[in-house]
Amino acid sequence: MTVADCAPGSVVRLRRVAARNGRLRELGFVPGAVLRVLARGGTGGLIVAIGDARMAVDREIAHVIHVEPVAAAAAGAVPASAARAASSS
Numbered sequence: 001m002t003v004a005d006c007a008p009g010s011v012v013r014l015r016r017v018a019a020r021n022g023r024l025r026e027l028g029f030v031p032g033a034v035l036r037v038l039a040r041g042g043t044g045g046l047i048v049a050i051g052d053a054r055m056a057v058d059r060e061i062a063h064v065i066h067v068e069p070v071a072a073a074a075a076g077a078v079p080a081s082a083a084r085a086a087s088s089s
Contacts, residue, residue, distance in 0.1 A: 001068065002062060003057065004044065005060035009036075011036050014033045014034075014066070017029055017064055018066060033050055044051040045063050052061060
């Protein structure tokens with residue numbers, strides 16, 4: 001499932017980003033990060049919250065961000081700040 005498949009209000013855990021995109025990683029889109037879908041735009045873009053930040057994600061990028069529902073994920077959320085720190089080590 002990708003974040004493009006998620007309805008507003010969904011809380012999901014990032015599994016992987018299918019494209020090499022260092023900028024997404026810098027913004028906290030790393031495996032284990034918890035995302036909340038806040039809104040969907042008319043052209044398929046999304047507003048997502050990751051940690052304390054809110055970001056717009058266009059339709060193309062939303063299709064390469066693979067996620068799983070938090071309820072189906074292993075217990076113990078990884079905050080975006082901790083995930084970013086671990087990925088920069």
